[in-house]
Amino acid sequence: MHCTTVSGASAGLDESASSTLNVGRLVSSLSWLDVTRLCGPDVHVFVHLAQDAYAALLAENVPDRLRLETINIMPGAGAATYVRTYSATDMLAVPRKLLDVLHLFDGQRTTDAAVEEIANRTGIEMERSLLRKLVDFGVLTPVPATLTPSGPA
Numbered sequence: 097m098h099c100t101t102v103s104g105a106s107a108g109l110d111e112s113a114s115s116t117l118n119v120g121r122l123v124s125s126l127s128w129l130d131v132t133r134l135c136g137p138d139v140h141v142f143v144h145l146a147q148d149a150y151a152a153l154l155a156e157n158v159p160d161r162l163r164l165e166t167i168n169i170m171p172g173a174g175a176a177t178y179v180r181t182y183s184a185t186d187m188l189a190v191p192r193k194l195l196d197v198l199h200l201f202d203g204q205r206t207t208d209a210a211v212e213e214i215a216n217r218t219g220i221e222m223e224r225s226l227l228r229k230l231v232d233f234g235v236l237t238p239v240p241a242t243l244t245p246s247g248p249a
Contacts, residue, residue: 158227159238162210163203167235169195181234188233193218198230203239 123131132139170178170187177195178187190198197217200210211222230236 153232156224156228158207158224158231160206160241161203161239162201162207162227162231162236163239164198164201165234165237179233179235188229188235190235191220194220194222198235201236 126134165181168180170180172178172189175191175193176189177192179190179195180187194214197214197220200213201207202210205213207227211227215221227236231238
């Protein structure tokens with residue numbers, strides 16, 4: 097069997113990508129014990145933070161109460177409007193008809209109540225996946241339970 101070694105440079109990779117490949121080769125053989133010994137006990141904190149962030153990214157649940165955050169609106173073509181939130185280069189296209197009623201997510205009413213009101217006013221049926229995307233982009237944010245109005249028990 098004949099093997100050919102390909103360096104990052106010969107594969108057309110820039111220096112940083114080539115360096116990343118080399119680091120990947122170096123660390124792939126490390127056990128978790130080796131990692132904690134090299135990185136110290138704080139690595140456990142970072143692992144849990146990364147796991148929590150990843151779990152939140154994959155979550156399909158939608159918070160009970162949401163509120164509209166401050167967003168930058170950029171005009172688009174036709175009925176589309178672009179919303180710039182966490183990144184100037186990763187804008188979200190939102191139909192103007194929906195954008196005009198997102199204020200109904202005021203944190204006071206439940207998410208379900210806001211979704212129902214939007215459907216009544218516009219005919220737009222907001223699926224959970226759309227709500228999750230608006231949360232992921234920071235257009236809508238969860239309202240902590242301590243800030244929600246409490247009703248009769």
